[in-house]
Structures are given as structure tokens and as C-alpha cells.
Amino acid sequence: MSIHKETLTGQTLLIDADDTLWENNIYFERAIASFISYLNHREYSPQQVREKLNQVERETVLSHGYGLSSFRRSLMECFERLSVEDLTEEKRERVLSFAQSIADQEIELLPGVAQTLPVLASRHRLILMTKGNEAEQADKLVRSGLAEHFTAVEIPREKNPDAYRSVCARYELAPHTTWMIGNSPKSDINPALAAGLHAVYIHHHHTWVLEHEHFDEAPSGQKFVELESFSHLTQWL
The missing domain is CATH 3.40.50.1000 (HAD superfamily/HAD-like)
Structure with a gap:
């Protein structure tokens, strides 16, 4: 109308x-693309990994709200659910770096x-x-x-x-x-x-x-x- x-x-x-x-979401999309590439899942396609992450984000938003801290939780949770390897400190820092790239963006x-x-x-x-x-x-x-x-x-x-x-x-x-x-x-x-x-x-x-x-x-x-x-x-x- x-x-x-x-x-x-x-x-x-x-x-x-x-x-x-x-701008806001484009930075999250770039971080997600980097996360999916880093995960490099052997069975799920990138689109399937994204769908898994979307589900995790829905859950995280309900319990922790919106924002970067919630997004960090979602990335870590998704990595832990899908990765076949143990989550080492090095891997943890790498996953967190994807979220940090958003915080470093200028307005x-x-x-x-x-x-x-x-x-x-x-x-x-x-x-x-x-x-x-x-x-x-x-x-x-x-x-x-x-x-x-x-x-x-x-x-x-x-x-x-x-x-x-x-x-x-x-x-x-x-x-x-x-x-x-x-x-x-x-x-x-x-x-x-x-x-x-x-x-x-x-x-x-x-x-x-x-x-x-x-x-x-x-x-x-x-x-x-x-x-x-x-x-x-x-x-x-």
C-alpha cells in the first residue's frame, strides 16, 4: 500500500x-563464509553447514539475545557439533577470530x-x-x-x-x-x-x-x- x-x-x-x-549483516556473512571454509566439512555441503548454523543461531538468540557475544557462542557451538576433530585452543582462537573481524569493522x-x-x-x-x-x-x-x-x-x-x-x-x-x-x-x-x-x-x-x-x-x-x-x-x- x-x-x-x-x-x-x-x-x-x-x-x-x-x-x-x-552496514551490518555483510560483515557477519563474510565471517560465516570464513567459518564454513575453515570447518571444511567432509559430509555436509557449505549450504548444509549454513543451515546448521542458522539453527544454532535461532537457539542462541532465544537464550542469549542478539549481538556479537551471541554470534561467538553460535560459531563455537556449531563447530563443536559438526567438527570430527577435538576443539583445541588453536582452533578455538581461530573460530573466535571470525567474530572478532566484525568487531574490528568501522561504521x-x-x-x-x-x-x-x-x-x-x-x-x-x-x-x-x-x-x-x-x-x-x-x-x-x-x-x-x-x-x-x-x-x-x-x-x-x-x-x-x-x-x-x-x-x-x-x-x-x-x-x-x-x-x-x-x-x-x-x-x-x-x-x-x-x-x-x-x-x-x-x-x-x-x-x-x-x-x-x-x-x-x-x-x-x-x-x-x-x-x-x-x-x-x-x-x-
């Missing part, structure tokens, strides 16, 4: 961080973000709403240089309808003037629509596989917009 192409003013925009404002803003956020901030109230490890996400925001554009930061353990309702209650936001903007159907779009908000989906070619989900239809009175680039937001909001 699209909306009339007329700039709206005085809205509240909840904006996701990873893979909406800056890379996505195209148009640096130019677009100030324009949006001049028109609307911006709140960063991104799930994950609180310390990691807060550190990335500081390093991104974008913190000044946000009036508040919310880092829930999970972005579900209750999390959106809680944020709306905390900041006294009216759902009909509040938008969630992000790249994940599972965390950004569907739960925001379920909570009564409007939503904007920003395409990203490398959205994490665990965030894939079919889009729910926007309920009557709510709006759902799909955009190819973050910079296109100024044409709508």
Missing part, C-alpha cells in the same frame, strides 16, 4: 539501525543516510529503535556520528508488538502519527503494523536470513510504504 506523495510534518519516526542506517553508513537524517530531524521527532546488545548498539551509534539527530534511543531485547506499544506509551506517541522505518519484515514492519503504527520498509540486499518474513497487510487506516533507498524518505515524510 502506498500513500499520497505529500511530505508529512510533525510525525514521530522510529528508525532501525543495523542495515538501515549502516559504514548506508547511501544517503548522512544527508537524509538531518532533513528528517528538522521535520520530525526521531527515535532510534534497534534491538540487540545494548552496549554494542550504543557504541555503534556513537561511532556513527548520527546520535545528535535522535531525541531518544530504545534498544529492546526483541522488537515485537508489545515493544512498540511500550515505546509509544513511554513517549506518549499517537500511533496514527508514528512510523517505524527499517529493513526487517520480521522485526520492523510486521510487529509495528500489529501495534497500530505506520511502517516504511527500506530494501537491503543482505538482510539477515532470520529476519526474513512475508509482509503482513497494513490494517485499515494504517500505511505501509516500500522504498529502495533511505534517501527516498524525504519524498514521503
Whole structure:
């Protein structure tokens, strides 16, 4: 569903961080590729190893949440389950190095973000709403240089309808003037629509596989917009 192409003013925009404002998942994909190559499983194909890792990650997220520490656990657990050799200290350090390569990455803003956020901030109230490890996400925001554009930061353990309702209650936001903007159907779009908000989906070619989900239809009175680039937001909001 699209909306009339007329700039709206005085809205509240909840904006996701990873893979909406800056690159994130591509670094995990590179680390996973290195892990699979290092494991070099004799029976499972690379795709089968990836499927095993996806399952481990689903389990780890439930028990330890999101973030690099959770990813490290997933890599170690997957290696221990699939490797036919004992886990030596050398192997352990090598597996952990794949996760460390992500931590060493500089923040890379996505195209148009640096130019677009100030324009949006001049028109609307911006709140960063991104799930994950609180310390990691807060550190990335500081390093991104974008913190000044946000009036508040919310880092829930999970972005579900209750999390959106809680944020709306905390900041006294009216759902009909509040938008969630992000790249994940599972965390950004569907739960925001379920909570009564409007939503904007920003395409990203490398959205994490665990965030894939079919889009729910926007309920009557709510709006759902799909955009190819973050910079296109100024044409709508």
C-alpha cells in the first residue's frame, strides 16, 4: 500500500539501525563464509553447514539475545557439533577470530543516510529503535556520528508488538502519527503494523536470513510504504 506523495510534518519516526542506517549483516556473512571454509566439512555441503548454523543461531538468540557475544557462542557451538576433530585452543582462537573481524569493522553508513537524517530531524521527532546488545548498539551509534539527530534511543531485547506499544506509551506517541522505518519484515514492519503504527520498509540486499518474513497487510487506516533507498524518505515524510 502506498500513500499520497505529500511530505508529512510533525510525525514521530522510529528508525532501525543495523542495515538501515549502516552496514551490518555483510560483515557477519563474510565471517560465516570464513567459518564454513575453515570447518571444511567432509559430509555436509557449505549450504548444509549454513543451515546448521542458522539453527544454532535461532537457539542462541532465544537464550542469549542478539549481538556479537551471541554470534561467538553460535560459531563455537556449531563447530563443536559438526567438527570430527577435538576443539583445541588453536582452533578455538581461530573460530573466535571470525567474530572478532566484525568487531574490528568501522561504521559504514548506508547511501544517503548522512544527508537524509538531518532533513528528517528538522521535520520530525526521531527515535532510534534497534534491538540487540545494548552496549554494542550504543557504541555503534556513537561511532556513527548520527546520535545528535535522535531525541531518544530504545534498544529492546526483541522488537515485537508489545515493544512498540511500550515505546509509544513511554513517549506518549499517537500511533496514527508514528512510523517505524527499517529493513526487517520480521522485526520492523510486521510487529509495528500489529501495534497500530505506520511502517516504511527500506530494501537491503543482505538482510539477515532470520529476519526474513512475508509482509503482513497494513490494517485499515494504517500505511505501509516500500522504498529502495533511505534517501527516498524525504519524498514521503
